[in-house]
Amino acid sequence: MRLGLDIGGTKTDAVAVAASGTIVARVRLATGWGPDAVVQTVLDAVTAVRAEADAEGIASVGIGIPGQIEPGSGRVEHAVNLGVERLDLVAAVAPLLGVPVRVDNDVKAAALGAAALRAETGSMGYLNLGTGIAAAIVSDGALWRGARGSAGEIGHLSVDPSGPRCRCGQRGCIEAFAGGGAVASRWARPGALPIRDIFDAADAGDAAAVVLRSQIAYGVAAGIRVLVLTADVDAVVLGGGLTGLGKRLRTEVAAQLDASARESAFLRSLHLAERVEMLPAGAPAAALGAALLGAEAIDEREAVPHG
């Protein structure tokens, strides 16, 4: 049994995956705040999902976490939504769990899991639309891993030198247009679900909301174009909090893609709107992907004696 955990800012999603690839158990629990509480959350989630799966032994644990992971290490940095500045998560939990543990960025885990859920061969771009914007590319079931950990950081590509200022310092980044955090701060009205409020207000004719909604779609469409024109992925799967808007988001994004296809025969030939898919609400992509990443750690450990 391979376990996979997706540690989110508020909730942790844990799955147990059988050798066949089937998810046999799933639990969700609240995520603790700060390094010690995050470690405890991992241990609690493992205990809970093992009980749920009624599993005797587990082979590996994979963990997806919203932070920077030093390539090839188990060290998490700048997981600001979890109150973690720096934490060697593998060193903290592996001795207690007694199995190989792998930690990776949650967007990379979600991309791998989304590819497994799609069950299509070929390549896929995953575009995560959350507080920030990031992407990952999966080809034939394997993540594209870049040189220094910046693969998929397309949120900080500027697509308009006169666009809104991004928290990174540039103007017109994809994230400045479409990142939930950036958009909410421009909206600056009270409400627990600012992006939904913007879409509702835009539907009601609020001019400021119409602009923000169009900016969101512009940024998402730009991200889709970057993934297809750079890596020519078969499909771009949208995931992350903003996809809770479902068809309302999809319609706006398709309108942006169609507008550029009307301008450009080249873009038209790429059939961008047809390549866009949306991760179903509540799909355990990140936890499943984390389980797959954890399983890689088993293979690598077994490879050592022969190496």
Add this chain to the structure above:
Amino acid sequence: MRLGLDIGGTKTDAVAVAASGTIVARVRLATGWGPDAVVQTVLDAVTAVRAEADAEGIASVGIGIPGQIEPGSGRVEHAVNLGVERLDLVAAVAPLLGVPVRVDNDVKAAALGAAALRAETGSMGYLNLGTGIAAAIVSDGALWRGARGSAGEIGHLSVDPSGPRCRCGQRGCIEAFAGGGAVASRWARPGALPIRDIFDAADAGDAAAVVLRSQIAYGVAAGIRVLVLTADVDAVVLGGGLTGLGKRLRTEVAAQLDASARESAFLRSLHLAERVEMLPAGAPAAALGAALLGAEAIDEREAVPHG
């Protein structure tokens, strides 16, 4: 002996590559115009480079050509600079040459050859700065091949919705900023080498030339950022006609990259300017890469009886 041909708009570059990977012979000849003349150019180039290499037998021929290649076929489409609308080049030359022949887009061939010339492991983006702008990604010696042939078409990513109109129909494409054809048409003054004229005039203080030079650098810098933030390539190698400007181009591009690094700590952390390399003038990257692609055709033919 594996032969590689780079069919350019005016000249064809042909190399013979030994089993060791060393280039043992190189010839250049004028490229013919139109399908029949292009076929004859291939046959002439093969004869000439075989004679130069004093080679008894050849194992394969690879051909890089500036046009769209239907994936997995030997069919060339829209090679407008060669007067070729549609040509099954493999069908036309393979029976006469009697060896496996592979045809691919010249930018993909150049990328593969540039990676071989670098002789570094890891990943590399190749950004071709010619009449148009296109890129390709090589990882551990293999080309990233996308789903439908649009991998590397980053020239048609818009990086400014208010930017110059691109021949593709969009505004602010990277190619509209930095493509030699687009820039020359905005310059609109007589001269055989418009890009060099623009740089000379900019040095002399011509205001229109300063704007165009800055736009070229803006487009090239955007292309570099797209390759690193999407695929996190170790290095971006610049090739194509514009690199004839050498250090003058490099300085302008570095200034653009440095400006965005000053704005953004994230971009600063990527050390973009340090990752940029330039293909040496006259380097036989595309012909070498074509030879490597041709050699893949041998492997595939040999694989069939066992398949």
